[in-house]
Amino acid sequence: MALLQMDLFSECLTRMVPVNVILPELTEKRRLDNGKIPVLWLLHGATDDHTMWQRFTSVELYAQKRGIAVVMPSVETSFYTNTDGGRYFDYVTEELPRIIYSQFPISPLREDNFVAGMSMGGHGTMKCGFTKPEKYAAMGIFSCGNFIDMMGTGGMAPGGKRFPLNFIRWQVFGTDDGDLSKCHNTDNDNRYLARLASESSKPLPKIFACCGCQDGCHDNEKEDLQYFTSLPNPYDVTFFDGDGVHYFDFWDRWLNVFNGCRSGADRMRYSDGYGQLWDELPIQS
Secondary structure: OEEEEEEEEEOOOOEEEEEEEEEOOOOHHHOOOOOOEOEEEEEOOOOOOOOHHHHHOOHHHHHHHHOOEEEEEOOOOOOOOEEOOEEHHHHHHHHHHHHHHHHOOEOOOHHHEEEEEEOHHHHHHHHHHHHOOOOOOEEEEEOOOOHHHHHOOOOOOHHHOOOOHHHHHHHHOOOOOOOHHHHOOOOOOHHHHHHHHHHOOOOOOEEEEEEEOOOOOHHHHHHHHHHHHHOOOOOOEEEEEEOOOOOHHHHHHHHHHHHOOOOOOOOOEEEOOOOOEEEOOOEOO
C-alpha cells in the first residue's frame, strides 16, 4: 500500500493545494477488468482538513482490505461550493479527478467511483452526487442534513460547535443578510439538487447514510433522507443510526461499512461490525 502526500497547483483555486492519496497494493486480483482500481473521494468537515480521516480513523486499513484507492482533498471552509475565493466545487468534481485519473491507475468509470464525507463533507457529498449523478455509483453521507436549514439564522452548528457563521452565510452561500432560507431552490440546497437529478434521465447514485442519535444533525438528516425516498423517482437509501455524537469514533465504524459496499447490478451488502449482515435495507431508525 502507498500513501502519497501531494501538493499540486489548482487552476480552479489559483494556488497550490494539498491532497492525500491512498493506493492499495496493485495485485492482479485487486485490479478491475479494465486494469484499474476503484476510488473513494473522501471529503473532510468544516473544522478539519485533508489529513483528518487518516489521523482519526482506520481508513488506510479499510482501503487495503477492500482494494480501493482513497483521495482526500483539502477545501478549507468552502462547503465544496464555487465562491469568489475559489471554484471549490469545480476543483473537487472536475479538475482533481482529471489529475488523479492521469497520474494513477484509477478507474474513471461511474461504477468504480464513490464519494463520501462527514458534516460539511456530507454536504459536499450530496452536492457532488446530486449535481453530477453520472459520476458516482454511491454516496456516503455521515452526520449531515441540509445545512441551510440547520444553520438558518441561528448560531449553533452541528455537534454544538460554533462556526464562523457570518463568513459562511455571506462569503460561501452569498446571502446579503445572513438569511440562509434565501438559498432554497439554489445550487446550495441539496433537496433541490436531489429533486433535479431525480427528474432527469441520469442514473441516480445509491445513498448510504448514518448519524448518531446524540448528534445535532440526526433529525435533519433523517428528514432529508425521507424526502429523497419520497420523490417520484426515489433514491435507493440505506440509513443507520445508534449511540453516537458528531465525532470520528462513530464515523470510523460506518466508514468501514461503506467501504464494503458494492454497487451496480449486484445488491449492496452491509455489515455493522458486530457480525450482522444486511441486504438492501430501507431506512432504519
